[in-house]
Amino acid sequence: MIVEASVPLKLTLFGEHAVVYGRPAIAYTISEYLKIRIKESERFYVTSNTLELTGVKVDLHEYKVENENVKRVLAYITETINYFGAEKKVSIDIESPVDPSVGLGTSAGVVVGMVSAYSTLLGHKLSREQIAKISHEIELRVQGLASIMDTHTETFGGFILVKKGGKEVEKLDANMNFSSGYFRRIATTADMLKRVKKLKESKPQLFESVLNVIEQVTTEAKNAIAKNDEDELGELMYINHGLLFSIGITVPVIDQIVSTARIAGVKGCKVSGGGGGGAVVCTKSEQAEFLIKAMGGKLINANPSFNGVMIKLI
Amino acid sequence: MIVEASVPLKLTLFGEHAVVYGRPAIAYTISEYLKIRIKESERFYVTSNTLELTGVKVDLHEYKVENENVKRVLAYITETINYFGAEKKVSIDIESPVDPSVGLGTSAGVVVGMVSAYSTLLGHKLSREQIAKISHEIELRVQGLASIMDTHTETFGGFILVKKGGKEVEKLDANMNFSSGYFRRIATTADMLKRVKKLKESKPQLFESVLNVIEQVTTEAKNAIAKNDEDELGELMYINHGLLFSIGITVPVIDQIVSTARIAGVKGCKVSGGGGGGAVVCTKSEQAEFLIKAMGGKLINANPSFNGVMIKLI
Numbered sequence: 001m002i003v004e005a006s007v008p009l010k011l012t013l014f015g016e017h018a019v020v021y022g023r024p025a026i027a028y029t030i031s032e033y034l035k036i037r038i039k040e041s042e043r044f045y046v047t048s049n050t051l052e053l054t055g056v057k058v059d060l061h062e063y064k065v066e067n068e069n070v071k072r073v074l075a076y077i078t079e080t081i082n083y084f085g086a087e088k089k090v091s092i093d094i095e096s097p098v099d100p101s102v103g104l105g106t107s108a109g110v111v112v113g114m115v116s117a118y119s120t121l122l123g124h125k126l127s128r129e130q131i132a133k134i135s136h137e138i139e140l141r142v143q144g145l146a147s148i149m150d151t152h153t154e155t156f157g158g159f160i161l162v163k164k165g166g167k168e169v170e171k172l173d174a175n176m177n178f179s180s181g182y183f184r185r186i187a188t189t190a191d192m193l194k195r196v197k198k199l200k201e202s203k204p205q206l207f208e209s210v211l212n213v214i215e216q217v218t219t220e221a222k223n224a225i226a227k228n229d230e231d232e233l234g235e236l237m238y239i240n241h242g243l244l245f246s247i248g249i250t251v252p253v254i255d256q257i258v259s260t261a262r263i264a265g266v267k268g269c270k271v272s273g274g275g276g277g278g279a280v281v282c283t284k285s286e287q288a289e290f291l292i293k294a295m296g297g298k299l300i301n302a303n304p305s306f307n308g309v310m311i312k313l314i
Numbered sequence: 315m316i317v318e319a320s321v322p323l324k325l326t327l328f329g330e331h332a333v334v335y336g337r338p339a340i341a342y343t344i345s346e347y348l349k350i351r352i353k354e355s356e357r358f359y360v361t362s363n364t365l366e367l368t369g370v371k372v373d374l375h376e377y378k379v380e381n382e383n384v385k386r387v388l389a390y391i392t393e394t395i396n397y398f399g400a401e402k403k404v405s406i407d408i409e410s411p412v413d414p415s416v417g418l419g420t421s422a423g424v425v426v427g428m429v430s431a432y433s434t435l436l437g438h439k440l441s442r443e444q445i446a447k448i449s450h451e452i453e454l455r456v457q458g459l460a461s462i463m464d465t466h467t468e469t470f471g472g473f474i475l476v477k478k479g480g481k482e483v484e485k486l487d488a489n490m491n492f493s494s495g496y497f498r499r500i501a502t503t504a505d506m507l508k509r510v511k512k513l514k515e516s517k518p519q520l521f522e523s524v525l526n527v528i529e530q531v532t533t534e535a536k537n538a539i540a541k542n543d544e545d546e547l548g549e550l551m552y553i554n555h556g557l558l559f560s561i562g563i564t565v566p567v568i569d570q571i572v573s574t575a576r577i578a579g580v581k582g583c584k585v586s587g588g589g590g591g592g593a594v595v596c597t598k599s600e601q602a603e604f605l606i607k608a609m610g611g612k613l614i615n616a617n618p619s620f621n622g623v624m625i626k627l628i
Contacts, residue, residue, distance in 0.1 A: 206530050209526060212523060213523045247553075255572075259564065
């Protein structure tokens, strides 16, 4: 028997970076799925079509890797297995539709998928609340610091508000459509987090004020989503982009797309996620998709999905 | 006798748009001069190499123009003449080193130059305070609404802080160097003012918060200037640019220059003035000048000047 977990990837709409400092944020799951397939095996093995593990079969007892990205993915996997007492040896296959570390939540996807699939294989019946909680705990163990945003959004699916304080999420009743794509990053999320932290340290008051504005934008965005008001939401996306420019996490190619989209009449557009490259998200529009492609980005299916993580026994 | 007024043009460093709402702003005079030459004449005449009056000789008693820009320039001139009771008929020649309406203060330059030159011709000896005050009054009569920034900066010269409330200026002791150029505008200052006002009306609290941040940035910039700290000033320029992006007054070409300059290591860069195109100002750097030229901008001599308006009798 193979247990397959399909985890929807996610885009951040509002509050990235601010969420690290306890401010609210809004994310939603897209129609791109990371798949984790596990089955019992004589040894622990990991294979993947992607996540920079292409064609590699890694023995979890004897691995030695230099690549930080691969190390992290393997760390999520071993932490999950250890969390459940490594009760059964499994071989794990990871299939991702997108490159890792572009702000679409592939890391959280690996964790949520592993927790869902491995617990199912062991015969546990976890609720979504439990999956989200355990996944976040494992992220914390590996990363030291993590927002609940990605794990909770991908577990529950749909539009998710991370409430102020960062301890709770709220499902938003919404169905809006977006266009999105991503670019190679010129800096990692870790670098971007450091840069933002440096700004916080050198200009604490100013930084606090910018966070306050981002929080206001997120709050108004929540209302715009409730009213299904795309014009309003779009304008808030541009405002949020400017604030993310201010704190230094945008890059020229994405600034150019967002700025050009605005002139072209696209209702809203912004960088999404950690920045330093990565994803851009706009209100659904052909022009936005054209711009993203023309600038060398990889388009993704950004239509919202609402199921959250799904388990299938094959 | 010809009376020639040389008026230094200006760049806004911090607080554009916010100054319209009573927030502080910082501007400085550059090393480009608008020249107004007047002499007694049998009729009132205006000629100009620029300001869209090239090769035209306009009789101030009988003009009829469709061009809004030319109308405004002529309005500044006739208001100035009327302010002084039209005591002497003069012919006026205007020579500008830059295109009008690109955020470099050419309008204020015409007023300050006219007030200085015409009053001198009439034998008045006005103090700089009087020139600035009268010039602002004339701007108000023509525009209905005007900040004291441009007229006062160009009258006094150097680095000028418009204090909170917008009623007073303070000379800042500074000598920093900048690179700058300008682009054709795709919208007028009036359009941009309207757009910002619309944002204020639709999102009053959020707008107020953004103005608060811009004010904080201006205040910190004042300190950075006092310490001659170019790194600090530059970072504040980027932050201010992001905030101006948020309120919707930037355009793709300038966003691209600013964003690329940042990645290239230029200490600071931002849109300057009303936006919708117009001027960009960066900390002095060859890369910034290269970028401005490469993107099709017209470089200007942005080295600071300190004299303010100067009068010469020829």
